[in-house]
Amino acid sequence: MVVAVDGVPVKTNTEMTREVAKAQAGDTIRLDVFRAGKEREVDVKSGTRPAEDQLALNGGQGQDQDDQDGPSGGTERQSAPGPAVLGMQLAPLNAATRGEFNIPDSVKGGVVVRSAKSTCDVSGDNCLQRGDVIVQAGDREVASAGDVSAAVSQWKKAGRTSIPLGVRRGGQTTAFVPIKIEG
DSSP, X not given: OEEEETTXXXXXXXXXXXXXXXXXXXXXEEEEXXXXXXXXXXXXXXXXXXXXXXXXXXTTXXXXXXXXXXXXXXXXXXXXXXXXXTTEEEEEOSHHHHHHHTOOTTOOSOEEEEEXXXXXXXXXXXXXXXXXXXXEETTEEOSSHHHHHHHHHHHHHTTOSEEEEEEESTTOOOEEEEEEOOO
């Protein structure tokens, strides 16, 4: 349960939401949480919540599964997979995913491909794989799975059948892979 946001005590989900909303996307927020009988501080990075229609398309994935207690954030859930996008499960690029996939600190921004189901370029070659870091989707830089999802939606609305994803593998230079947009 969240008991304070950036040192401001909160008693309800509404109070917590108001305090979190004061942060800009990318800001670090300090949460005082009460878990397993202990109070502790957890730093989380603020992001942008996907639009409701996008959450619905993803079966509600990415929503906080513990709403009655507020967000749990912190290192215990930071590497949990985000919403499925183009057949991929994406996770934030953070210390946990860097360690898990051996991603060098020189790779900045982006999201990590946790799993990819038949996500190959339009020619059927150049498949994305676990540990790839998506740093760009179409013409936008990405910092979250929601950014990738929003770019895909934008390109799909524009009638495009594929979207170029800027991908870094093993810390190497970004390669652009045109991925087919299904449906």
